[in-house]
Amino acid sequence: MHEVDMTRALLLAMERWKEGHAPQQPQVGRVHLEVGAFTCVEPEQLRHTWGVAIRTTWLEGADLAIEPVALVGRCLGCQATYSPEAARGYRSPCCDHPMEEIVRGRELRIRSVDYHLPELPLAPEPLGLTPHRAAAAASASIPTFSTP
Numbered sequence: 001m002h003e004v005d006m007t008r009a010l011l012l013a014m015e016r017w018k019e020g021h022a023p024q025q026p027q028v029g030r031v032h033l034e035v036g037a038f039t040c041v042e043p044e045q046l047r048h049t050w051g052v053a054i055r056t057t058w059l060e061g062a063d064l065a066i067e068p069v070a071l072v073g074r075c076l077g078c079q080a081t082y083s084p085e086a087a088r089g090y091r092s093p094c095c096d097h098p099m100e101e102i103v104r105g106r107e108l109r110i111r112s113v114d115y116h117l118p119e120l121p122l123a124p125e126p127l128g129l130t131p132h133r134a135a136a137a138a139s140a141s142i143p144t145f146s147t148p
């Protein structure tokens, strides 16, 4: 099933991302995902398989925020970009050219991750010289991976 493969790819990407933080283990609150219209991923289905897959893992409880990316094609007749419609057979409205180039809508990309890094135990420091150690809450970008 499509969404199962997508979830597997996502989990792999998240594993690699986590390794970049070793020895700390980030606690992930939310993963922001861009999903192209042409990936044929059903957001609800993906959310469901994700929820099942992360149970009892380090990602347990992490929410998946899915941001759809509309399909954009390029007309090879005149180089214009257009919004392909299934009703038109995805042909360009300007030249009635078949869709041969997709500009956007094929991506499955982790746009950012909301996470928190638990602090490691620190050596005692002299009073008054303690640096400000706010809990690290940040958003990170993760390299793109495309659907085949």
Ligand SMILES: [Zn+2]
Pocket (backbone or CB within 6 Å): 075, 076, 077, 078, 079, 080, 092, 094, 095, 096, 097
């Ligand atoms: Zn055209």
